[in-house]
Amino acid sequence: MNKNPKPKNLFVGFNWKMNPNTITEAQELFQIYNDLNVDLSFLPVIFVPNIYLYPLQKQNFSDIDFGTQNISSKTAGAFTSQISGQMLTSVGVKYVLINHSETHRNLKLDFETIQGKFKQAIGNDLTTVLCVSCNDQETAKADLENQLQNIFNSELTQRVKSQKAIFYIALEPILNIGSGKALDCENINKYLEIISEFMAKIEFTKNQDYHTLYGGSVNASNLIEIGKCDQVDGFLIGGASIDPDQITQIFNLLK
């Protein structure tokens, strides 16, 4: 049996969030990924805290790509504490996570800032993983459409199209993130279809212009099942991405 449900393009994002606590621990954790990276048939991307990007990149002897968990919406200048797209590209970063619900909440992101981040990503050849979150079943459709409508204003839509920038949209149901319980396949497909229907209205075609991911308590015991959901082109994995046993199992399941 081919255990890998969609071997060709399966995107697997590992979101370390604000972990681990020291560079030594980060290097030890990354070494686990490094050692597992043999003939992979999926696309692993690790989103590490920015301060670890450069040292881990130097340690990297694998095909694993790095992503940042945040990017400034500005180009350069008097923006204390921020990190620009050009800085990130200069240390080999390839992907950027934009609008993760934890970032959205903690940094109180408004839509203009999210658009600015997306534009900076495009301008610096970084591939965007745009997170959209939803609450419970009653509000999910409105939650998703509202975010997409506000993010993809005509200016951003034109910019993305004119640059032919391929991107990912990650469905992140808030109730499932960090809960240990993933959303069921029926609802994952339903919510991802809501996203695709909206995107079709602004003339973005799934699997051509963008791909759709699921994030929220993905781990070694549910990943194959979730990967079989029609609309899922990959995962965003949080908690399991910093657990050595889970990392090993996930790589072995997918390779």
Ligand code: PGA
């Ligand atoms: P989780 O996080 O896997 O710990 O639920 C997912 C995410 O925040 O992307």
